[in-house]
Each structure stands twice: as C-alpha cells, then as structure tokens.
Amino acid sequence: MANTIKAEDVLQAYRGRTGCMCGCRGKYFEPESRGLAGVLRDVNARMDEATRIAPSRLNKGSIVAIDRDGKTLALYLRPGARVGFVPLYR
Numbered sequence: 001m002a003n004t005i006k007a008e009d010v011l012q013a014y015r016g017r018t019g020c021m022c023g024c025r026g027k028y029f030e031p032e033s034r035g036l037a038g039v040l041r042d043v044n045a046r047m048d049e050a051t052r053i054a055p056s057r058l059n060k061g062s063i064v065a066i067d068r069d070g071k072t073l074a075l076y077l078r079p080g081a082r083v084g085f086v087p088l089y090r
C-alpha cells in the first residue's frame with residue numbers, strides 16, 4: 001500500500017450518499033471518533049479509487065474522497081499533510 005493517510009492528519013471525515021454534503025445525506029465525524037476511524041480505514045483500503053481536492057482559500061488542507069456506488073467518503077486533512085500521490089478530482 002503506497003499511500004496511507006494517518007489519523008493525526010485528519011481534521012474531519014464524512015460518510016454519506018453522494019450529493020449534497022451539508023449533512024442532509026450523511027454525517028461528519030470529529031477526530032478520535034469511531035466514525036472517523038471507520039472512514040479512514042475504508043479510504044485507506046481503497047486509495048487506488050481516491051481523488052484529491054487541492055487546498056484552496058476555503059479549504060486550507062487537501063480533501064481526499066472516494067465516490068463509489070452512490071456513496072461518498074471524504075477525509076479533510078490538516079494543512080501540509082502528506083498523502084503521497086492521489087490524482088486531482090476533475
């Protein structure tokens with residue numbers, strides 16, 4: 001496994017149905033929570049399917065996400081977190 005995201009680099013995680021990310025279709029999880037650990041485990045298991053949204057003025061750290069079978073997993077990373085190579089979301 002070339003890319004593994006570390007728990008200490010994750011500020012927030014999301015799991016839900018693909019679409020609106022306001023929380024109406026899924027849930028956000030905070031560090032130290034079981035929910036975040038679960039999303040992290042699932043993303044790390046499928047890093048070959050992940051895409052990355054680069055940091056912007058809005059999101060200060062990268063976001064690594066997987067969209068699969070109508071579901072979205074997302075990890076909001078701290079600024080400067082190393083994720084190895086993850087292709088940018090188009």
Ligand SMILES: [Zn+2]
Nearest residue numbers: 020022023024
């Ligand atoms: Zn919504």
